[in-house]
């Protein structure tokens with residue numbers, strides 16, 4: 001895995017020195033709050049409903065045990081003993097004090113981490129497939145390129161005051177686990193005639209106007225990547241709207257100008273910028289590929305203990321069935337650790353759990369940990385013979401929940417329990433759905449089903465791409481939840497459709513239950529997933545399940 | 559007809575800690591809503607808002623929040639202010655369930 | 659009175675020749691400046707409007723080698739960005755200079771250090787930290 005070079009270490013130390021000074025200047029009045037705000041945001045510091053919130057980047061979701069332990073220490077020393085892993089492969093600390101933040105950033109820098117550009121109108125933390133470098137279906141590990149993009153975008157002098165935020169995601173697998181079509185730029189690694197390149201998708205995004213990205217270049221040779229990215233952002237920096245922040249994202253620029261006009265501008269700018277890249281980026285990428293070389297996996301070790309345990313222990317078997325993903329080495333597995341214990345806060349981990357995960361990654365997982373956009377933790381390289389012990393150790397820490405990809409593996413944003421922008425809560429809705437379906441004992445029968453919940457139209461909880469999306473709104477001073485159906489975050493990406501009026505807080509869980517019961521009754525066979533069933537039948541039968549036969553229009557709660 | 563003025567309090571987040579604070583009648587910031595000055599006159603409320611906004615070395619994001627009088631001081635009208643007063647719902651602060 | 663900020667700190671504006679003023683919404687397609695223009699000054703209506711940085715970069719890429727100034731609401735924390743984008747100097751008003759005194763600007767006079775992009779863009783063997791565009 002990549003370790004900070006002296007350059008990175010010096011850069012981050014210097015950046016922290018600047019931020020320490022900026023905090024001091026805010027306190028002494030040299031900086032107004034208006035001026036300080038973008039500076040603190042560029043360093044990941046928000047002001048939330050009840051306190052500041054520090055958002056720390058976990059670039060492309062990869063971290064080692066030492067880094068995970070440091071996150072635990074930070075949670076204990078300067079926060080309240082826990083952290084929240086997000087859909088953007090960040091961790092958020094919910095209770096830091098302004099004057100402590102420079103010390104927290106220094107503590108992060110010591111282990112090669114930072115909060116740079118996790119917020120603000122800049123290029124944000126680059127996200128990638130959380131199974132990168134391990135998945136059986138991968139063309140190539142996207143992380144070397146993601147790291148290159150991190151270095152390029154970090155502190156980019158032209159791009160710190162963009163019209164709005166800008167998010168880049170990359171996948172190295174045709175099975176898209178990075179939601180590339182919902183990002184300002186999505187990159188899909190391709191191989192064509194023995195050459196590595198990228199399909200470049202632009203203009204995706206969620207928020208109040210969700211859009212799926214469109215292909216701007218179907219095959220970009222690898223050598224042209226940085227100048228091409230720079231051309232896109234350069235064009236948008238001048239062309240994007242600055243008169244209305246809701247129309248500033250590149251998805252709106254794309255919508256207003258059309259893909260062909262945008263492409264022409266980008267290609268022209270690319271021609272202009274290309275000569276400025278002299279090749280050093282290529283040399284750096286080659287070195288990064290070595291840094292991300294796969295670990296030396298054990299050869300020839302028997303997996304018999306795994307098979308025996310699997311046959312003998314139904315709890316272990318259930319966990320294997322839901323939480324393991326195929327590793328490219330058949331005697332290894334990718335372990336997905338659920339941060340979605342029924343009734344717990346989706347994505348939260350206590351300091352003790354973080355430490356336990358760090359220990360287990362060292363003992364069984366080649367010191368490699370991942371954070372998924374689904375708010376879970378991944379140990380990407382575990383020998384199957386180690387799985388029974390790993391499972392027992394995880395279970396002891398409350399981390400043994402067997403529900404990856406199931407109805408209780410819910411993405412939920414912080415919502416009104418923490419977020420200043422929220423219009424309703426999301427966490428309690430997730431908790432109640434999870435505990436309800438656990439009580440019904442239906443999870444395994446339901447199979448793969450993605451519920452995603454956002455506490456306002458900003459859609460941080462990805463509800464637009466949930467098979468069942470739930471959006472919390474404020475309707476006349478009452479928390480109200482709107483359901484969308486048929487969203488898909490994968491390579492067959494689709495935006496969910498709103499199918500009717502919203503539900504009050506005490507109606508939303510029963511509504512979800514009716515939907516799921518309808519699905520169970522309607523599916524042709526257990527192998528037909530909720531999404532497949534919805535695609536086959538369309539919204540009508542689900543509308544009926546929600547609102548009754550004839551869909552007699554209930555008065556909208558709005 | 560102009561709508562009748564609904565009572566308000568001046569609220570913000572503290573610059574140093576980020577915590578929710580309210581303005582008292584004697585110009586202190588308090589963390590307890592029950593101590594806040596309930597503003598029932600529109601002109602007076604605007605004045606208090608301007609005064610509080612000028613205290614940028616102490617408070618961030620100063621605004622007027624709607625309240626109603628209660629036996630124990632001002633009471634939130636909207637659920638958002640109720641959350642700001644009370645903090646996250648207890649279940650949202652991860653007392654992670656042990657085991658699974 | 660305006661104040662000119664350079665790597666050596668504050669100084670009064672010494673320029674007396676003609677000035678070509680550009681607004682931040684200048685169309686990049688029309689951005690061609692005669693090389694003998696004495697001073698090009700790009701306006702920053704607000705520090706949050708980052709278009710000027712890209713305009714400066716494009717001007718340099720298009721061959722403008724003369725004096726290039728960022729003027730208006732630019733804050734000390736943006737000094738390094740301005741220099742790296744191709745500006746030679748920043749022009750601010752007295753009120754801003756009083757609120758953000760010289761020391762806060764000099765704090766970023768080391769803008770050549772820790773420059774990710776210069777490193778990635780370099781031609782192998784090029785001097786690191788050279789002004790952007792200088793490697794062309």
Ligand code: HEM
Pocket residue numbers: 046048053085086087088092164167182204205206207208249412413414418419420421458459460461462
């Ligand atoms: C708690 C403080 C947060 C604030 C103030 C915040 C703010 C926002 C805003 C304003 C947007 C809409 C941007 C736009 O459409 O232009 C947005 C989008 C988004 N945020 Fe957050 N967010 C917060 C937390 C989170 C968390 C916890 C996550 C991950 C769980 C997250 C992930 C995202 C994602 C994935 C999007 C949508 C993708 C996009 O279109 O950019 N955010 N956020």
Ligand code: SF4
Pocket residue numbers: 413414415416419420421422423454455456457458459460461
């Ligand atoms: S979706 Fe809304 S409520 Fe949820 S985190 Fe984003 S901004 Fe906050």
